[in-house]
Amino acid sequence: MSGYIVEVNNLSKTYKSGHQALKNVSLQIKQGEILALLGPNGAGKTTLISIICGLVNPGPGSVQVAGFDVVKAYRQSRQKIGLVPQELVVSMFETVWNSVVFSRGMFGKARNDAFLQTALQSLSLWEKRDSKVMELSGGMKRRLLIAKALAHEPEVLFLDEPTAGVDVELRRDMWRLVEQLRQQGVTIILTTHYIEEAEAIADRIGIISQGELLLVEEKQQLMMRLGQKQLILQLQQPLATVPASLASYALDLSADGLLLTYTYDGGSDHNHVTEMLGAIEQARLKLKDVHTKQRSLEQIFVSLLEDAS
Amino acid sequence: MNWYAVKAIYLSELARTWRTPMQSIASPVLSTSLYFIVFGAAIGSAMVSIDGISYGAFIIPGLIMLTVLTESTSNSSFGIYMPKWSGSIYEVLSAPVSAVEIVLGYVGAAASKSLILGGIILLTARFFVDYSILHPGWMLLFLLLTCITFSLLGFIIGLLADGFEKLQVVPLMIVTPLAFLGGTFYSISMLPEFWQKVTLFNPVVYLVSGFRWSFYGVSDVNVGVSLAMILLFMFSFLVIIYWIFRTGYKVKV
Numbered sequence: 001m002s003g004y005i006v007e008v009n010n011l012s013k014t015y016k017s018g019h020q021a022l023k024n025v026s027l028q029i030k031q032g033e034i035l036a037l038l039g040p041n042g043a044g045k046t047t048l049i050s051i052i053c054g055l056v057n058p059g060p061g062s063v064q065v066a067g068f069d070v071v072k073a074y075r076q077s078r079q080k081i082g083l084v085p086q087e088l089v090v091s092m093f094e095t096v097w098n099s100v101v102f103s104r105g106m107f108g109k110a111r112n113d114a115f116l117q118t119a120l121q122s123l124s125l126w127e128k129r130d131s132k133v134m135e136l137s138g139g140m141k142r143r144l145l146i147a148k149a150l151a152h153e154p155e156v157l158f159l160d161e162p163t164a165g166v167d168v169e170l171r172r173d174m175w176r177l178v179e180q181l182r183q184q185g186v187t188i189i190l191t192t193h194y195i196e197e198a199e200a201i202a203d204r205i206g207i208i209s210q211g212e213l214l215l216v217e218e219k220q221q222l223m224m225r226l227g228q229k230q231l232i233l234q235l236q237q238p239l240a241t242v243p244a245s246l247a248s249y250a251l252d253l254s255a256d257g258l259l260l261t262y263t264y265d266g267g268s269d270h271n272h273v274t275e276m277l278g279a280i281e282q283a284r285l286k287l288k289d290v291h292t293k294q295r296s297l298e299q300i301f302v303s304l305l306e307d308a309s
Numbered sequence: 310m311n312w313y314a315v316k317a318i319y320l321s322e323l324a325r326t327w328r329t330p331m332q333s334i335a336s337p338v339l340s341t342s343l344y345f346i347v348f349g350a351a352i353g354s355a356m357v358s359i360d361g362i363s364y365g366a367f368i369i370p371g372l373i374m375l376t377v378l379t380e381s382t383s384n385s386s387f388g389i390y391m392p393k394w395s396g397s398i399y400e401v402l403s404a405p406v407s408a409v410e411i412v413l414g415y416v417g418a419a420a421s422k423s424l425i426l427g428g429i430i431l432l433t434a435r436f437f438v439d440y441s442i443l444h445p446g447w448m449l450l451f452l453l454l455t456c457i458t459f460s461l462l463g464f465i466i467g468l469l470a471d472g473f474e475k476l477q478v479v480p481l482m483i484v485t486p487l488a489f490l491g492g493t494f495y496s497i498s499m500l501p502e503f504w505q506k507v508t509l510f511n512p513v514v515y516l517v518s519g520f521r522w523s524f525y526g527v528s529d530v531n532v533g534v535s536l537a538m539i540l541l542f543m544f545s546f547l548v549i550i551y552w553i554f555r556t557g558y559k560v561k562v
Contacts, residue, residue: 053403057561075311075405083403089396091321093328098321105317106404148400 005031005080005156005187006052011061013047013211021047022059023211031155034178034188035216036198038301039208045191046086048208049158053083065156079107082154086161086191088141092134096125096144099133100151107152116151123147123177139170146177157181159190163197175201195301209305223294231273233260233280234289243283249276260285314406318414319421322388326422333384334426341376341430344368345437348494353438359496360527365438369431370521371493377427377452378459378488378513382480385419385463390470402561408554412464419460420453427452440524447532448523454539455516459484461546468550469559487513492521497529512542 006029013022021044029035037045050056052063054074063070068077090099100116120126123143128136136144142162149157159178163171171194178188178201192198198205199219206216215222238257249272252261260280264271280287326333349365356364392398401411434440442448462479470476491513497505508514509530519535522528528535553560 055399055402055561057557075407078403078405081403083399085396085399087396089399091392091395091397093325094321098324102317102321103400105313106400106406108311108313108405110313 003030004028005066006189007062007064008048008052009062011048011051011058011063013044013051013056013059021211022051024061025208025211025213027206027213027216029156029187029189031187032182032185033203034182034190034201035204035206036202036219037189037191037206037208038193038195038198039191040193040305043208044211045208046160047211049083049160049189049191053081053158054078055083075108079152080155082149082152082157084142084145084149084157084159084162086164088138088145090133090141090145090148092132094133095130096120096133096136096147097129099144100147103148103151107154109152115153116147119147119150122180139166142166142170146174150181154186156187156189159188161191161193163192163194171197207301207304214304222300228263228265228294230293231262231264231276232291232293233262233285233287234258235260236286236288239285243285245283246276246279249279251276311404311406311410314404315410315413315417318401318411319418322415322418323421325388326384333422334429337376337380337426338429338433341372342433342437344372345434349434349438359499360525362525362527363439366440366525367496367521368494369434369438369440370524371488371491371517372434373427373430373452374455374491374513374517374520375485375488375493376430377423377455378484378516379480380426381419381423381456381459382463382466382484383476384422385416385460386467386470386476386480387463388415388419389464389467390473390476393467394473408551411554412461412550416457416460416464419463420456423456423460424453427456442524443526444523448520451516451520451523451535451539454536454543455520458539458543458546461543461550465546465549465553468553471559484513487511488517492517492529512538515539 006027008025008027011022011025012020014020025044025048027048037048039045047056051058052065052070054070054077058071065077066080068074068080070077094102097116097120100120101111104111104116117126120129123146125140125143125147128140133141133144146159146162163174166174175197178190181188190197190202202219204216205219205222207214235258239253239260240257242251242253242260246260249262252263253259254261262273262276264273345365348368353363353365353368358364359367389398392401466476466479490508491511492508497508497514497518500508515530515535515538518529519532519539522532522535552558
């Protein structure tokens, strides 16, 4: 065992159409972490998840889950995995209860009504247990898919675009649920193109584009490393122009002359904040307030994709 | 073996039958009963007996086969095609199950449904026609093997089909005509010699003949040949299913 719950090594995948969906992807996922895979449509996120879960035949490379190869030891690897697909694909004529009982059985677990009851209760579906799936709202169907994925008590949960097309309230519910699962020790890998989702819940971020994994990094480090910061100085008196003594700091002056903005590399130990503030004092500018702003993950994501293309 | 998965698929598929009793049970029983009424009780009394068996009794094994063949094929193809069509097949494909377990679940359920249906039709026939079963054990074996074999065929159709229309083509355009022309309503010895030879290329002849032998002890072809043919079909279908799962053809990309 390598210590990773999921290990992908040099994985490639080319479909019969000739489209290369994955190009030599390597990825290691630690137990208990939340990894968000970000990427535009067609980047290869779903292909990667589908190969790990057994839905798509892998190409060259290897994939292991809890140390088990997903092809050679598929039974052991798949028992560890729960998958919540992107689409609302569930048998519409089944009842909610039968649907989760089916899922648990499929993964080789003896029926455990008490566990399934708890799972349904935690997803606010217990009252609907005797309803047919077709009678549920879209949000409830999505929660049911999560209940089905959790029915066999997996160690790794894949959420493929879990909040695509859901309302804000349900999205927040999902995020709470993900946090709750993490506290129970479940490793979560989610794909999303909602940047704020990754920003809100992920420990690490992977960015994938055109089948290539551009980077995988701790969220905080990524934002520190690639995130520019801005120091915004609010002046007591408006300025007509930036004083010549401050020209080297490339300060931006707002149209009303009351805000000076200094942009610097948040991850660098060698910025010039101290010197710039000293120069402000020497220029006898009186400050009313000071605050900082960090570049969002979305801005980082967009710039990385631009660099890649 | 993941028996829990086999049970989950099996029970889920059977539950589909109980959710639609009119379509799954009542409809085929009613339509077969109409044959008993028309050809057995009404016209049958005016027909000459065949091989010493009244016409009404003669057609019972063939009619049961006709229903069992079409229902096995339809049930099984629909059972696997529906999750493919809706996308919920992801759960089967991502579960720790082998092809053997998937087949046992889906084909087992479809064959069970057909077996139950065959039993109900057999009992229903008693209301309209007198018949006897000379070899009940063989009758059950022929019925069971036919249910399984044609459920395997349906499973293949369901795996390969890419539209609802294609699901219906084989049962309606191939299985039903073969059953009608396979000695359901007549003994092939009643045909001209040339057509007797042509008919031997119809696989359903062997099923109907063997099944009829288990009722009345008379058959168009040797009962051993009938049994061998059923086993040959079953083996061929199993090989095709093995190939589909091995290559992922129309199942995985």
